[in-house]
Amino acid sequence: MSLLITGSIALDSVKTPVEEHHDQLGGSASYASIAASFFTPVNLVGIVGSDFPKQYLDLFRRHGVNLDGLETAEGKTFRWSGEYEWDMNKRRTLSVCLNVFETFQPRLPEHYRATPYILLGNISPQLQLHVLTQLKAPKFIVADTMDLWIETAREPLAELLKKIHCLVLNESEARGLVKETSLIKAGRKILQLGPKYVVVKKGEHGCLLFGENLFFSAPAYPLEDIHDPTGAGDCFAGAFTGYLTSVERFDPDALRKAVIYGSVVASFNVESFSLTRLQTLTKKDVEERFQLFKAMSQFEMV
Amino acid sequence: MSLLITGSIALDSVKTPVEEHHDQLGGSASYASIAASFFTPVNLVGIVGSDFPKQYLDLFRRHGVNLDGLETAEGKTFRWSGEYEWDMNKRRTLSVCLNVFETFQPRLPEHYRATPYILLGNISPQLQLHVLTQLKAPKFIVADTMDLWIETAREPLAELLKKIHCLVLNESEARGLVKETSLIKAGRKILQLGPKYVVVKKGEHGCLLFGENLFFSAPAYPLEDIHDPTGAGDCFAGAFTGYLTSVERFDPDALRKAVIYGSVVASFNVESFSLTRLQTLTKKDVEERFQLFKAMSQFEMV
Numbered sequence: 001m002s003l004l005i006t007g008s009i010a011l012d013s014v015k016t017p018v019e020e021h022h023d024q025l026g027g028s029a030s031y032a033s034i035a036a037s038f039f040t041p042v043n044l045v046g047i048v049g050s051d052f053p054k055q056y057l058d059l060f061r062r063h064g065v066n067l068d069g070l071e072t073a074e075g076k077t078f079r080w081s082g083e084y085e086w087d088m089n090k091r092r093t094l095s096v097c098l099n100v101f102e103t104f105q106p107r108l109p110e111h112y113r114a115t116p117y118i119l120l121g122n123i124s125p126q127l128q129l130h131v132l133t134q135l136k137a138p139k140f141i142v143a144d145t146m147d148l149w150i151e152t153a154r155e156p157l158a159e160l161l162k163k164i165h166c167l168v169l170n171e172s173e174a175r176g177l178v179k180e181t182s183l184i185k186a187g188r189k190i191l192q193l194g195p196k197y198v199v200v201k202k203g204e205h206g207c208l209l210f211g212e213n214l215f216f217s218a219p220a221y222p223l224e225d226i227h228d229p230t231g232a233g234d235c236f237a238g239a240f241t242g243y244l245t246s247v248e249r250f251d252p253d254a255l256r257k258a259v260i261y262g263s264v265v266a267s268f269n270v271e272s273f274s275l276t277r278l279q280t281l282t283k284k285d286v287e288e289r290f291q292l293f294k295a296m297s298q299f300e301m302v
Numbered sequence: 303m304s305l306l307i308t309g310s311i312a313l314d315s316v317k318t319p320v321e322e323h324h325d326q327l328g329g330s331a332s333y334a335s336i337a338a339s340f341f342t343p344v345n346l347v348g349i350v351g352s353d354f355p356k357q358y359l360d361l362f363r364r365h366g367v368n369l370d371g372l373e374t375a376e377g378k379t380f381r382w383s384g385e386y387e388w389d390m391n392k393r394r395t396l397s398v399c400l401n402v403f404e405t406f407q408p409r410l411p412e413h414y415r416a417t418p419y420i421l422l423g424n425i426s427p428q429l430q431l432h433v434l435t436q437l438k439a440p441k442f443i444v445a446d447t448m449d450l451w452i453e454t455a456r457e458p459l460a461e462l463l464k465k466i467h468c469l470v471l472n473e474s475e476a477r478g479l480v481k482e483t484s485l486i487k488a489g490r491k492i493l494q495l496g497p498k499y500v501v502v503k504k505g506e507h508g509c510l511l512f513g514e515n516l517f518f519s520a521p522a523y524p525l526e527d528i529h530d531p532t533g534a535g536d537c538f539a540g541a542f543t544g545y546l547t548s549v550e551r552f553d554p555d556a557l558r559k560a561v562i563y564g565s566v567v568a569s570f571n572v573e574s575f576s577l578t579r580l581q582t583l584t585k586k587d588v589e590e591r592f593q594l595f596k597a598m599s600q601f602e603m604v
Contacts, residue, residue: 087483101343181389183506184524204485206505206519215598217521222486256601296517297599299558 002066005033005238006045006106006131007121007144009052009070013081014230014273016088019227024274025056026080028121029145031234034278036119036242036266036290037063038286043112045069045131049077050098059279068109073100088226089203108134117245118165119237122146125156132163140250142166142241143195144233150177161194165250168199168237183208197255199262200241201233209259214252218259219297221267221289228273232266235278239265264289303367305538305547307335307407308347309423309435311354311372314373314555315383316532316575318390323441326576327358328382330446331425333536336580338421338544339365340588344380345414347371347433351379351402361581370411375402382597390528391505410436412434421543422466423536424448427458434465442552444468444543445497452479467552470501485510501542503535511561514552520561521599523569523591530575534568537580543565566586566591 001144012026036042042065050072060067078101081094088122106127114136120128120143141164149157150173161167167190171183178193180186183200187210190198198210202220209216239263247254264286271277314328318510331348342347346368362369380403383396408429416438422430422445430445443466451459451572452475463469469492473485480495482488485502489512500512504522511518542564549556566588573579 182526182528184526188526203505205504206521208524215524216601217524217598218601219508219519219521219599222510222517222519224484224486224490226484260601294602296519297521297601299518299520299562299599300596 002041003117004043004115005119009046009048010078015083021273028234031231032121032238035235035238039242039246040216045106047071047077047104052077075100088229106131114124119241125153140165143235144168147173163217166197167195170201174200194284216256226270229270232270235269236262260293304343305419306345306417307421311348311350312380312382317385323575330536333533334423334540335367337537337540341544341548347408349373349406351377354379377402390531408433419547427455427462441515442467446470446539449475468499469497472503476502518558531572534572537571538564538568562595
C-alpha cells in the first residue's frame, strides 16, 4: 500500500506582518508528502535544482518519502515568494521563478507505475494528465488545482476532471470554475464535470464534501494565532489522500474521516513557518486533535 | 414556562433579482416570535401602527404568541425596504421609515415581568436596557445586535453586554465590535465584555458558539435556492432561545442543540419571502431537518 504524490517542490520566501523567512522548503508536493507520511508511505514525483539543500532530502527520507521519482536537474530549484496581510486570508505573490520546473516533465520510475493511489498536487493540469498516462491501474485519484489553471488551462482541466475520482479546491476556485455564487450549487455542478467527489476548502470556515447523495460539512480548527497559512491546502490534500490510502476505502464514511484528518494536519501546519511544525508532529498529536474536532462539531451525545 | 421577546415589528418591502413583495410582515420581533413558537409560548413586546393588518395579528395568535404587550399606536407601522443582489450575501437598504417606532418605549404588562427567559431582538441597546429594568427575576437573557448599534451606541451596548447571558451577532459585527480580523479571537474577546456565551452567525458558513472552555462549530444547511434571507438571523435567535426555554437548561449541551435548532428554523425561513414558509412549517419538519444536520456534520459513527 502506497501513495504516489506529484506537484511542485519549491524554496519559498514568506513574509507576514510579524516574521519573514527565506528559501524554506515549500511547494505543493512537499507539503502534501510530509502530511501524507503520517498515514502511508509516499512515492514522490518532482524536480529540484542542483542547489536543493540536502537537509530537505533528509527530511523527506525521515518521513518515509521515497525519492526515486525525484529528479535533480542542473540549475536552480523553483522559487516562490509571497506576503500576507494582517488578515491572513489575504496573500500577495511577490515573485515566481520557475527555474528547473519550467521544463519539468514528470517521469515515473518503473516501480512507481503500479501505485494504486494518486494525489496530483497543484501543478498545471497538463502535467497532471501526463502523470496519469504513465499509471498502470490507478484505483483512486485525487487532484488539487488553483485559480491560475481555471483561468488559463480550462480545456486540459476539463479533460482531467473526467479522469479523477476527487477534486480538491478552495471556495473562490469552486465558484470560479462553474461561475456560481452559491457554493452549494457550485459543488453540485462540479460533480457533473466528472469527479465522483468534490472537496471545497473554506479556510477559517472549514470545508464541504460533495458526492452523489453525500454532503458533509467539516468545521475548521479554532486557531487564534496563524503564523503562516502557506501550504495549508496542500497539507489538507496530502493527509486526506494519505488517510484514504491507509484504510484502502473510498466510501462516504472513509471520506468524511479523511476530510477531518486533512483539516487536522493543515491546522498544525499553519502554526509555524514552512514545514517546521510537521517535523515535530506525532501521530498521537494528530489523533488527539481528531478527537477535538469531534467534540467541537458533535451536538447530540449518544 | 414562557419566553419574552422584544424587538421591531415592521412591514417590509423586499426585492431580489427574481421577485418583489411589498408591506409583508417583518421586523426582528416578528421573525423571532414565530420561530420561537415552535418550542415555547411567547410573550411579545412591541409596537405597531393603526394600519397594521389584522391578518398578522391572527398569525401571531395562531402561533401561541401572547399580544398583551403589543402596543397599537396612532400612525403608521415601522417600514423597511431593501434589495438583494444575485449574491444574496449582499443587501442594500433602500428606505427606513420608523413611523410609530420612533417614540417606542417598551412597557411590560405586569404579568410579563416575571417571565424568566428573555430574547432582546435587534433594536437599540437603549431600548433593550429599558426592557431589562422592568424584569423581576430573569434567568437567561439572550440579545441580538447589529453593526448600526456597534457604530453609534457603543456605550449602552457595553452596558448591555454586562447584563446579558448570551450575545448573538453576525461575523462582520463580531469582528467590528472588538476590532479583530480573526473570528476566533473576536469571539473570545467578546466573552470578556460580559456575556457568558457568544454565538457568531456566518450565514452560508454556519455559526460558532463560544463560552469558557466551550467551542462549537455548526454547519449551515446546504440550500441551493435562497428566496429571501431577510429575518434569518432573527429566526435563528428566536428558535435558539425558544429551544433553551423549552428545556429550561443553559448548559453547553443544551446550547449546542439550540444552535442547531436555530439554524434549522432559519434555513426554512429563507426558502420563501417574509414568514410564508414558517406558516406551514411543522415541528416534525423541524425535527427531521435537525437529524439531517446531524448526518451532515457527523464523521465518526458510534
